[in-house]
Amino acid sequence: MTWVKALLADRSRRQRGSVLSGVLIIVAMLAILIGALTTQLSSAFWLTKAMSTKITNEATVNSAVELALANLKSGPVAPVCATYTNSWSLTLNGKPATVRQTCSAIVPDQHVQLDAGSYSVDGFHEAISGINDYVVGDQSGVLRAYRFGTPSLHWSLDARGAITAPAFAMPDGSGHVSLLVPNTSSRATCGGHCVTLYQQQSGTPSFQCDMAAGGAVNSAAAAEVSPSGFTRNFPGYTFFGDASGRISVYDASTNGNSCALLEQDTDQLGAPVVGQPLVFTGTVTTKKGITTSVADIFVVTSSTGTTWLEHWQYVETTGSPNELYFVQNYSLGVGGRALVSAPNSPVLDIGSTVSQVVAGLSGGLRIVRVSASLSKNGNGPIYTVSLSAASGSVPASVTSAPYWCGSACGDLIGVGSTNHVLYVLNTALATRWTYTAPAAINTTPVADVNGDWYFGADDGYVYDVEIPATGSTMFNAARFGPIGPITSSPIEAPCSTGPCIYFASTSSGYFVQLGSTRTSDLRACISPTVDCTGAPNPRLWARATIGGTGISVQGWSYYSP
Numbered sequence: 001m002t003w004v005k006a007l008l009a010d011r012s013r014r015q016r017g018s019v020l021s022g023v024l025i026i027v028a029m030l031a032i033l034i035g036a037l038t039t040q041l042s043s044a045f046w047l048t049k050a051m052s053t054k055i056t057n058e059a060t061v062n063s064a065v066e067l068a069l070a071n072l073k074s075g076p077v078a079p080v081c082a083t084y085t086n087s088w089s090l091t092l093n094g095k096p097a098t099v100r101q102t103c104s105a106i107v108p109d110q111h112v113q114l115d116a117g118s119y120s121v122d123g124f125h126e127a128i129s130g131i132n133d134y135v136v137g138d139q140s141g142v143l144r145a146y147r148f149g150t151p152s153l154h155w156s157l158d159a160r161g162a163i164t165a166p167a168f169a170m171p172d173g174s175g176h177v178s179l180l181v182p183n184t185s186s187r188a189t190c191g192g193h194c195v196t197l198y199q200q201q202s203g204t205p206s207f208q209c210d211m212a213a214g215g216a217v218n219s220a221a222a223a224e225v226s227p228s229g230f231t232r233n234f235p236g237y238t239f240f241g242d243a244s245g246r247i248s249v250y251d252a253s254t255n256g257n258s259c260a261l262l263e264q265d266t267d268q269l270g271a272p273v274v275g276q277p278l279v280f281t282g283t284v285t286t287k288k289g290i291t292t293s294v295a296d297i298f299v300v301t302s303s304t305g306t307t308w309l310e311h312w313q314y315v316e317t318t319g320s321p322n323e324l325y326f327v328q329n330y331s332l333g334v335g336g337r338a339l340v341s342a343p344n345s346p347v348l349d350i351g352s353t354v355s356q357v358v359a360g361l362s363g364g365l366r367i368v369r370v371s372a373s374l375s376k377n378g379n380g381p382i383y384t385v386s387l388s389a390a391s392g393s394v395p396a397s398v399t400s401a402p403y404w405c406g407s408a409c410g411d412l413i414g415v416g417s418t419n420h421v422l423y424v425l426n427t428a429l430a431t432r433w434t435y436t437a438p439a440a441i442n443t444t445p446v447a448d449v450n451g452d453w454y455f456g457a458d459d460g461y462v463y464d465v466e467i468p469a470t471g472s473t474m475f476n477a478a479r480f481g482p483i484g485p486i487t488s489s490p491i492e493a494p495c496s497t498g499p500c501i502y503f504a505s506t507s508s509g510y511f512v513q514l515g516s517t518r519t520s521d522l523r524a525c526i527s528p529t530v531d532c533t534g535a536p537n538p539r540l541w542a543r544a545t546i547g548g549t550g551i552s553v554q555g556w557s558y559y560s561p
Helices: 002-074
Strands: 085-092 095-106 110-116 124-128 131-137 142-147 153-158 168-171 177-183 194-200 206-212 237-241 247-251 261-264 273-287 290-302 307-317 323-331 353-359 364-374 381-387 403-405 412-416 421-425 431-436 453-456 462-466 475-480 486-494 499-505 508-513 518-525 539-547 550-559
Touching: 002 085, 002 095, 002 518, 002 539, 002 550, 095 475, 110 142, 110 153, 124 168, 124 486, 131 177, 131 499, 142 508, 177 237, 237 273, 237 290, 261 307, 261 323, 273 353, 273 364, 273 381, 290 381, 307 381, 323 381, 353 403, 412 453, 421 453, 453 486, 453 499
Parallel strands: none
Antiparallel strands: 085 095, 095 518, 110 508, 124 131, 131 142, 142 153, 168 177, 177 194, 194 206, 237 247, 247 261, 273 290, 290 307, 307 323, 353 364, 364 381, 403 412, 412 421, 421 431, 453 462, 462 475, 486 499, 499 508, 518 539, 539 550
16 A cells, blocks of 8 residues: 555656646747747837838829929920939928939920932022922932921922932022022933023922033032122022033023023033032222123032132123133142031121031041132222141041031031941031941031031931030930931921921931920939938839920839939
8 A cells, every 4th residue: 555655646746747847838838929929019010110111202202203293394495405404302201302303305396207209419498588498309300398397398390300419599680589400300401410490489480491511410509699798790690510520600590591601611620519619799890991790619629539629710891701710729638529518607798707617538627718808909809718727537438518517506517427426526626526326327417506416327317416414425315217218418497396307318208396395314312412322212213205285204113222
């Protein structure tokens, strides 16, 4: 019995131990559960606070972007995108936020493809005697005019031969306009190469006659320009050069003497004439009842190896035959197959100078200047020539004339090249800015009054590029097209809402009207300044187009730097 009692007593102790162990285990488990619950609650509280902060930040930067959009919609629009920036600030939810706007693109109000045709020569802006048209001709011989600032066709005519150079318009002295069109008409009076005279009032021009040339006329005809205070000695006359190296002078007034040949340099200049001639009113002298009247002519001639500026005079003397006199020539040192820009000013007054830049095929450049002064006896203007001290160059072939943007741009020169680069140079012929396109540039660039530059490339687009706020690489504000390789240079002039641009390709013409519509990038952050360094996340980026009918948001995203 004694051992039985002992056994029972030990079992009782063991049972009490097991219960105690169980209690301890339960307590430990509860402690673990309570600890885990406490940790979960702490984490949840932390996550809730982080989410609240994130939502607050998002709401604040959202409001900053909305503020920017409201200001952009109601505020003025700068014409140049590259330097168009703004910033705005606000405080919301106890936090300061700033948004910075930068312009990323100019959006056209209109961009319209025009009539089909293969265009290989430049058009021109005919703004004379109430006429305001863009006129361009194609290789089939069709000349088309569009009311400037619209895609509307005003008139068209068949010249019966490929158009070889831009047309030119001049007053005919009777209230009408003489429209001069270089072409290869099949008419016998054209002789294969000529400038055709059309009379124009407001509608479709009417054919008058042909002025035969010695070779292809690859540049626009010209008329005499008078300095202020003088009248033209030969109103109604036109002057043009051709590929045979010949200057021709014709009566281009629409009277009974229309297309009368007044003089043609049969001795030839020795090389093809490139570029439109410059013709200025010269002296008038009268002695013993005999009057001699002069027009001074400046032309650039270029062979395969050399290029010259040549000064000639057209002279009419009472009772004597009309004559073309050679005065002097100047070697330009730019190589051969050159092209010449239009002058930086259309008028040459006494005491002033007009300048042109000549570009050789290999990229050589030279500036020529013609200055006007009064002759010693006061019988009219006389002219002198000077050349830039040194020639310049661009490292590529040049196949289209440079463009000289005068006072509107601060005298800058644009040159397109076959290595895809637009070069913008100063008058020292030093490169200031460049833009590299995806394809060769075989057109003449042009600039508007805001300093935007436009050029056509072989990829079928016309590019709108701007001088940057910093650096030497130009900013691409827009491009228009594609319509096939651009072979007819852009023509630009102001319209009611902004610049209007016409150009043409191997397949059709194109019209673009710019206005106040811009695409902008907006970047907002929690910061009292536009410097977001160290600002908390998230930040907000948005892209929106503002103008025209309102605001269109292309995309937006929260981001972390």
